Amino acid sequence: MRVGRTVFLIAVLMMVSVKTAPVRAASILGDDWEKFFRDKVSFAGYLENVTGLSIAAGDSKFTTGNRFIMNRLTFQPEFNVDFNEQLRFFISWRFAKEPRYNKEAKDRRRSTPPFPPLDNTFYDEDSFKPWEMVIDVKPTDRLKLRWGRQFISWGETDGVRLLDVINPQDGTFPPPLTPNLFNLDETRIPSWGLRSFYTFNPATNTTLELIAMPGFDEEKKRVDEYAPIAARWTPHPETRIRLGRLFADPIAGNLPVVIPLASSEFPDAGDNWKLGGRITHTFGRLSAGIGYIWGYNPQAGDMVFKKVGAPFLLGPPGPGTPTGVRLKLINDRTSIYAAHFNYSLEEPWKTAVRGELAFYPSKPYNISQYPGSTGLKAGPHPKYSNTDITEKNTLRYALGFDRPTLIPFLHPDDPWRAFNLSLQIFQSIIFDHEDGIRAFASAEKIHKVSTSLTFRIGTGYLGDTIFPDVFVAYDPLGYWSANPAVSYVPSWNEKIRFTLTAALYGGRNKFGSLGVFSEKDSVFLKMRYQF
Amino acid sequence: MRLKNAVYNRLFVCLENGALAAFLSLFLAAQARAAEAELRPGDTIGPHNWERVKEMVGENLLSRIKQGYTFKIKAPTRYQPPREYVEATKKHAPAVRLGPDGELLNHVAGLPFPQIDPRDPQAGQKVAWNFYWRWQGDDFKGGGGTETGKMIRYAIEKDGSERRYDFYSYFLFPRTRVTLEPKPVIPGYENIDSIQLRVDSYPRDSAGATTLEIRYSEPKRPDDLYLYIPSLRRIRRLTTTQRCQTLAPSEFNLDDIDFFRGKITDFNYKLVGEKKVLTNYAQERVPYNRKKGDYLPADEQWEVQDVYILEITPKDPDYCYPKRVMWIDKAAWEATWAMVWDRKGDYWKELALFRIPGKLADGQVVWQQGTGYIINVQNGRSTVISASRKFNIGLSPSLFTFGTMQTITRQGEVN
Numbered sequence: 001m002r003v004g005r006t007v008f009l010i011a012v013l014m015m016v017s018v019k020t021a022p023v024r025a026a027s028i029l030g031d032d033w034e035k036f037f038r039d040k041v042s043f044a045g046y047l048e049n050v051t052g053l054s055i056a057a058g059d060s061k062f063t064t065g066n067r068f069i070m071n072r073l074t075f076q077p078e079f080n081v082d083f084n085e086q087l088r089f090f091i092s093w094r095f096a097k098e099p100r101y102n103k104e105a106k107d108r109r110r111s112t113p114p115f116p117p118l119d120n121t122f123y124d125e126d127s128f129k130p131w132e133m134v135i136d137v138k139p140t141d142r143l144k145l146r147w148g149r150q151f152i153s154w155g156e157t158d159g160v161r162l163l164d165v166i167n168p169q170d171g172t173f174p175p176p177l178t179p180n181l182f183n184l185d186e187t188r189i190p191s192w193g194l195r196s197f198y199t200f201n202p203a204t205n206t207t208l209e210l211i212a213m214p215g216f217d218e219e220k221k222r223v224d225e226y227a228p229i230a231a232r233w234t235p236h237p238e239t240r241i242r243l244g245r246l247f248a249d250p251i252a253g254n255l256p257v258v259i260p261l262a263s264s265e266f267p268d269a270g271d272n273w274k275l276g277g278r279i280t281h282t283f284g285r286l287s288a289g290i291g292y293i294w295g296y297n298p299q300a301g302d303m304v305f306k307k308v309g310a311p312f313l314l315g316p317p318g319p320g321t322p323t324g325v326r327l328k329l330i331n332d333r334t335s336i337y338a339a340h341f342n343y344s345l346e347e348p349w350k351t352a353v354r355g356e357l358a359f360y361p362s363k364p365y366n367i368s369q370y371p372g373s374t375g376l377k378a379g380p381h382p383k384y385s386n387t388d389i390t391e392k393n394t395l396r397y398a399l400g401f402d403r404p405t406l407i408p409f410l411h412p413d414d415p416w417r418a419f420n421l422s423l424q425i426f427q428s429i430i431f432d433h434e435d436g437i438r439a440f441a442s443a444e445k446i447h448k449v450s451t452s453l454t455f456r457i458g459t460g461y462l463g464d465t466i467f468p469d470v471f472v473a474y475d476p477l478g479y480w481s482a483n484p485a486v487s488y489v490p491s492w493n494e495k496i497r498f499t500l501t502a503a504l505y506g507g508r509n510k511f512g513s514l515g516v517f518s519e520k521d522s523v524f525l526k527m528r529y530q531f
Numbered sequence: 532m533r534l535k536n537a538v539y540n541r542l543f544v545c546l547e548n549g550a551l552a553a554f555l556s557l558f559l560a561a562q563a564r565a566a567e568a569e570l571r572p573g574d575t576i577g578p579h580n581w582e583r584v585k586e587m588v589g590e591n592l593l594s595r596i597k598q599g600y601t602f603k604i605k606a607p608t609r610y611q612p613p614r615e616y617v618e619a620t621k622k623h624a625p626a627v628r629l630g631p632d633g634e635l636l637n638h639v640a641g642l643p644f645p646q647i648d649p650r651d652p653q654a655g656q657k658v659a660w661n662f663y664w665r666w667q668g669d670d671f672k673g674g675g676g677t678e679t680g681k682m683i684r685y686a687i688e689k690d691g692s693e694r695r696y697d698f699y700s701y702f703l704f705p706r707t708r709v710t711l712e713p714k715p716v717i718p719g720y721e722n723i724d725s726i727q728l729r730v731d732s733y734p735r736d737s738a739g740a741t742t743l744e745i746r747y748s749e750p751k752r753p754d755d756l757y758l759y760i761p762s763l764r765r766i767r768r769l770t771t772t773q774r775c776q777t778l779a780p781s782e783f784n785l786d787d788i789d790f791f792r793g794k795i796t797d798f799n800y801k802l803v804g805e806k807k808v809l810t811n812y813a814q815e816r817v818p819y820n821r822k823k824g825d826y827l828p829a830d831e832q833w834e835v836q837d838v839y840i841l842e843i844t845p846k847d848p849d850y851c852y853p854k855r856v857m858w859i860d861k862a863a864w865e866a867t868w869a870m871v872w873d874r875k876g877d878y879w880k881e882l883a884l885f886r887i888p889g890k891l892a893d894g895q896v897v898w899q900q901g902t903g904y905i906i907n908v909q910n911g912r913s914t915v916i917s918a919s920r921k922f923n924i925g926l927s928p929s930l931f932t933f934g935t936m937q938t939i940t941r942q943g944e945v946n
Contacts (some may be wrong), residue, residue, distance in 0.1 A: 042942040044735040045543065078735075080943040090940040136938055138946050142929050153764035164765075197934035203719045205933050281935060285755070287768065342768040346753050350772045404772050413910040416851050420775045425673055463688055463777035463912050493687075494694035494734045512732035530735035 045092070048528040055502075055521040057360045069522055072098045072123060086138045094131040098122040130188050145196045149190045152211055154278065154291065155398075156340050156354035157469055158422055159184070160454060162398045163338050163356045165297060166211065166274065167191055175503045177473050179456075181524050191382035193274075206281045215296070223378040272296035278338065287458045288341040297334035303366045307388050320427075330524065335361055349402060357397035364389050365446065380435050393431040400424040413462070422456040451476055465491050468474040479507030499526040537753060537764050570604050570835055577601035583833060585598040587809045587835070589868055589881040591908050593825060605832035608812035610863055612666040613707040613891060614641075620645055625646040629653055633659050634750040634796050639889045640707040642666075642864065647802070647839070655800030658839050658859060664865035666897070667704065668922030669711040673729075674699035675921025676817075676889060676899055680944075681732055685782035689911030691824025694780060697733035700777035701945070702726070703926050706748075710923050722748045726931040731946060736762075738941040742769075742786070743931060750796035756785075768934055775851035781914040782880060782907045789868035789883055790857055797847065803840040809833040810867040812896060814885040814901035816883035826904040826913040831885065837861045838868075852879075863898050870889050873909070881906050 052070030079093040125131070134148035159179035167188040174182040193213030200206040214428030280292025305327040315321040340356040367390040369381045384390050396398035404418035411417045430437065433448035453476075467487040474480045485501035502523045538706030569583055576584050581596040591723050602743070603607040613619070620641030627643045628636045633656045635643055643664055644657040651657070674682040674697075681697040705720030724746045734747035746754050756769035774785040774793070786793045811833050819828035838858040845852065852903075858868040863886075871880040888896050899920045906913040 024591050044733075044942045045737055054801075067718075078941060080940055085946050086942055088940070088946055092942060110874065134940070136940075136946060141927050144934050144938055144946075151764055155765065156767075158763065172603045183760050185764055194940075197930050197932075197938070199932050201719065202928040202932050203723065207932065207934050209934075282755075286755075287757075344753070344755070344768050348770060350770050352768045352770050354768065402767070402770075404770065404776055414777055414779070414907075416775055416777045417779055418773070452796055460779045463686065463910075490692075491688045491690075491694060492692035496697065497736070525656075 029499050040082050042080045042082075043077070044531060045075070045081075046530045048072075048074045048076075048526065050074075050524055050526045051520050052391050052524040055504075070098065070259060070524065072096055074125075078132075088136040089134070091133045091158045092137070093128065094125045094129045095126040096123055098124060123170070142199045146195045147193075149192050150195065151185065151190055152193070152195055152213075153188075154276075154338060154340070155182070155356045156342060156400060157356060157398050157424060157426075158400065158454075158456065160398075160424070160426065160444045160473070162396055162426065163336075163340065163358050165302075165358070166213070166276065166293065172480065175243070176504075177471070177481045178483045178501070178503045179471050179527065180469050180499070181503065182481045191274075204282045205287065207279070209278050209291075211274070211276045249518065259431070286341060286343045291338040293336040293338060295334065297336070302334070302360075302363070304366050304389055309384070325342065334363070337361075352402040354400040354402070355398060357395065360394040360396070362391040363394040364391050365430070365437045366439070367434065369436055370436060390434060390437065391432065392437070395429045395431070396427070398424055398426045400426075411459070411461070417460060417464075419457055419459045422454075424454040424456070463491060465489050475507070477507075479505075481505045495530045497526075497528045497530070499528075500524070503524065533688060538847075550896065558784070564886065571607045572604055573829055574604040575834075576604065576765055577600060584809055587807060588673075589870055589883060590828070590878055591881040600827060603827075603832045604809075605813075605834050608836040608888075610812065610886075610896070611886070612863070613710070613895050613897060616641055617665045617820065619707075619709045619715070623813045629656055629660075632750055632796060633738075633800075635664075636706070638664065640709050649802055649805065654802040655841060658802055658841050659795050659798070659800040659843070661861050661864045662791070662841070662857070662866065667702070668920075669708040670703045670926040671699070671920045671922045672699065672701055672924060673900075673918055673920055675924070676887075677917065683913060684781060684914060684916045687824060687826055687913045687915065688784075693824060695712060695733065695917075696731070696737065696780070698729060698731045699932060700729040703927055703928065709927065711925055724748050726928075728931050728935065730939065732942060735941060738858060739939050741936050741939055741945075743936060745761060746794065750794075754794065757933070757936070761939070761941060762831065764937070766933055771775065781916075782905045782912055783914060783916075785907065786850065786852075787869075787880075787882065790869045790884070791843065791855065793843075793845075797845065797850075799844045799846060801842040801844075803842050803856070805837065805839055805861070806858075807835050808838050808867060810836050810860075810883070811885040811901070812887075812898060813835065814887045817887060817919055819885065826906060826915045828885075828902070836867060844863075865898065878908055879880030881908065887919060889920065889922065897922065 050070055050072045052068075054069050054293060064390070074094065074096040075234070076092060076094045079090070080213050083089065130149055132149055132151065133152045134146050137145045137147070139145065152165060152166040153164050155161070157164065160177070160186065161169065165183065167186050167190065169184075170189050173187045191213050193211060196210045200208065211373045272295065274293065274295030274297070276291060276293040276295075278289050280287065280289035282288075291510040308326040308328055311323050311325045313321050314324040337359040340354075342352060342354040345351045366388055367381045367384050368369060368388060380388065381390075401423045403421045405421050406416065406418055408415035410419070428450045430446070437446045438444060439446060452473060454471065454473045456469070456471045458467065460467050467485075469485050469487070471483040471485075472480065473482075483501060483505045484504075485499055487497055487499040489497050500523070502521070504520075504521050565662045569852075569871040574583075576596060578597055578599050578601075581593060584596065585593060592600070600734055602729045612620075615776070618641075619639070623637075623639040623641050624643060624645050626637040626639075630636050633653075643660045647654055647657055647661070656707050672680070674680055677683070679697070681699045684696045684698065686694045686696065700841075703726045705723050705726065706716035707724075708716065722899040727742070727744040729742045729744070731737045739759070742768075743757040743759075744754055745756075754772045754774070756771065756773060758767045758769055759765070760767060777784055784808065809829055812826075813834075814828075814831060816831075821827060821829050834903070838860055841857045841859055843852075843855040843857065852871045853874050854872045857866045859866050865886065866882075869880075873879040882903065882905045885901035886898045887901040889899035899922070900918040902915065902917040904913055904915045930945065939945055
């Protein structure tokens with residue numbers, strides 16, 4: 001680990017040296033190279049520190065007293081080379097280091113029988129593997145190809161993903177629902193692949209887009225960290241109180257719940273391709289598209305636990321011996337039928353409307369029988385007792401409304417600086433819904449129709465030196481989250497930005513969908529220097 | 532200041548009343564001519580003789596001259612539009628007419644109305660169309676004329692602190708083409724006046740933010756506006772309300788670009804008169820030298836040019852600028868000054884822009900954007916922008932598509 005840290009520090013020093021080297025040093029390369037670098041190569045990036053403190057001290061089950069939840073240093077250099085109009089190259093690296101917060105690390109390592117120790121899931125990047133590396137080629141006027149480790153984002157939503165499932169999201173990177181702390185692009189994991197655009201008619205933006213991604217190559221446990229199985233952003237992973245809520249223990253006389261021994265199952269390389277295509281077109285003021293995605297879909301929210309083998313005792317037989325069950329966190333190959341649109345409503349609405357939908361045929365869900373046959377909370381479902389999984393056709397869609405609104409009395413020095421208001425409605429509909437479909441860890445019922453709302457408002461003050469922005473998510477079942485933020489960009493330096501933001505979760509049931517993180521309310525100070 | 536504004540506004544109200552208007556127009560024109568007659572290359576203008584350029588510069592600049600800003604007068608620079616544009620004007624202008632709602636009929640290419648009769652009740656509308664269809668090349672890259680290939684913009688606070696933001700833009704005029712093939716219109720683009728792709732390039736976090744703006748010929752069809760947001764890697768549609776929104780941290784909005792980028796048929800126009808004004812059509816340095824924290828050039832010389840005075844009022848009563856006045860150069864039909872008043876009639880914003888010569892591929896010398904500024908006199912903030920151009924580069928329509936926007940990299944060029 002120390003070697004990695006040293007390499008990282010050397011890399012930082014090298015980059016700073018290169019950036020600050022005297023101009024005449026460049027001429028060592030010769031005039032042609034100097035001209036090439038001056039005309040064709042651009043260098044940018046940022047250095048950032050994020051410090052997070054937990055507000056809540058926890059409850060009676062929370063014994064760690066750990067409040068220092070993040071101190072992350074990130075350095076991301078980016079190079080762009082414009083060879084000519086047909087060829088362009090972009091490469092970036094992300095180096096990030098989080099100190100091991102002793103209290104949390106110790107608590108995770110501590111064995112609290114019957115629960116096993118937990119992995120540390122801090123966010124580290126100390127590899128020289130490029131973070132993003134793409135080659136853009138334009139073989140013909142209407143054909144664009146992008147090959148390399150890249151990000152592909154479909155959809156229309158803000159802050160929350162629905163159709164944006166091509167790149168997985170890194171569950172160790174941000175707390176949930178905090179777009180003001182880390183934007184979506186920062187939280188995605190890049191994937192190798194090929195993306196192509198062919199524009200049939202530029203005037204109507206009639207375009208065929210095809211993507212091919214030959215495999216998800218992540219070795220680290222990044223994706224499943226949202227699944228509340230003692231992951232980083234669950235309320236108190238140290239206490240392990242979240243485990244085993246779905247299954248009643250089938251072995252009489254033992255503890256009433258099963259201890260799941262969970263592992264992730266990723267398909268072999270070569271067996272986890274992702275392929276997709278979509279066509280977009282503009283009809284007057286309506287811009288729309290339809291598409292299809294096929295392949296491995298490592299999204300935390302779409303994963304299910306598959307039971308492997310029969311339950312077994314975790315110790316010598318006898319009263320009080322816990323029962324274990326092997327589970328695999330999986331997500332099989334997925335088909336997604338996709339569509340999106342946006343439309344501009346002019347007078348008197350002055351609102352941009354956008355929407356997207358994703359239809360998942362035979363999407364897997366965990367299912368159990370409630371109450372359990374033994375009188376306990378849950379038991380194996382009689383129809384699906386082998387795997388505890390059922391498959392249902394599922395439709396997800398989102399509608400968004402964006403309206404810039406003038407509130408002159410709140411902007412006395414610039415009455416035409418608008419407040420940008422954004423309302424989003426998300427719904428998920430499970431066709432042929434069956435009772436017993438529940439989230440594994442929380443045992444929360446997943447209804448036939450699930451709805452959530454988000455609202456965002458942001459503006460700029462004092463010549464855009466102060467940026468307040470509030471993002472709120474709400475589940476009508478009674479859960480909510482809020483991510484208020486205020487950023488400061490000094491009027492004398494465009495490269496510096498400070499952001500103070502909070503991640504707040506609550507609701508009537510803290511183990512519910514949005515409230516699952518309620519014990520991790522926290523505040524963050526983000527300091528960024530762009531170069 | 533408010534009293535003075537009130538007097539001016541009163542004058543403009545009176546100007547609408549026939550005889551007094553004629554009298555005042557003659558009076559103002561005579562006064563301007565008298566002032567110009569006194570200006571000679573080499574003259575120095577400053578607080579000691581500010582009366583000599585009264586009515587020839589914006590109210591804010593006049594105030595700065597009174598406070599000590601000093602500059603010299605130089606010989607005027609004259610430009611002519613390219614030959615092919617002049618020929619297109621000769622060929623097509625005779626058929627051009629105004630429709631009942633002020634829309635342009637039968638316009639193919641070139642200047643729509645080469646002859647303006649100030650007594651024509653539709654003179655204002657015709658000047659507006661001439662400004663809209665002035666020669667700007669068949670396409671251009673905004674920023675293409677600078678060494679970095681970018682437009683450089685400084686947002687200056689009242690206390691003098693500055694921030695820099697760079698961007699570049701591509702403009703395509705798919706119809707009214709006079710130089711590049713296909714002429715005069717790219718097939719499939721008969722109903723599109725212009726397409727613009729504007730890409731932020733500095734600082735890093737805003738780099739890659741890209742606006743696609745499509746302006747349609749149909750009078751009642753609003754623009755299409757799309758914004759690619761790098762932090763989402765998605766394209767968002769915007770409403771035309773955002774044409775009025777301040778492009779913070781600058782003091783510009785989308786309609787302030789090139790002094791006035793509004794849709795012509797959304798406004799009413801009145802030709803207030805003609806006069807001589809001060810500008811600079813041969814800027815010496817781009818960007819011009821200036822003291823840190825100040826938006827005015829430190830050592831540029833100014834020259835005299837003939838302009839039309841065009842008053843623009845919106846048909847939509849909720850539009851951000853209730854009154855804008857532009858001074859439009861009679862030869863190039865470029866605006867040299869614009870002034871904006873707010874709903875209370877108070878002076879609000881002042882824009883001025885210098886020009887520099889540019890050379891086309893065939894050697895013809897044309898004018899192009901140099902450095903300009905906008906000052907919000909009410910909050911004290913200003914923006915200085917250097918925006919030289921490269922014309923007729925043969926841009927393909929496929930550049931102006933969602934595919935381009937979705938493959939933009941931070942700092943990189945579009946292709």
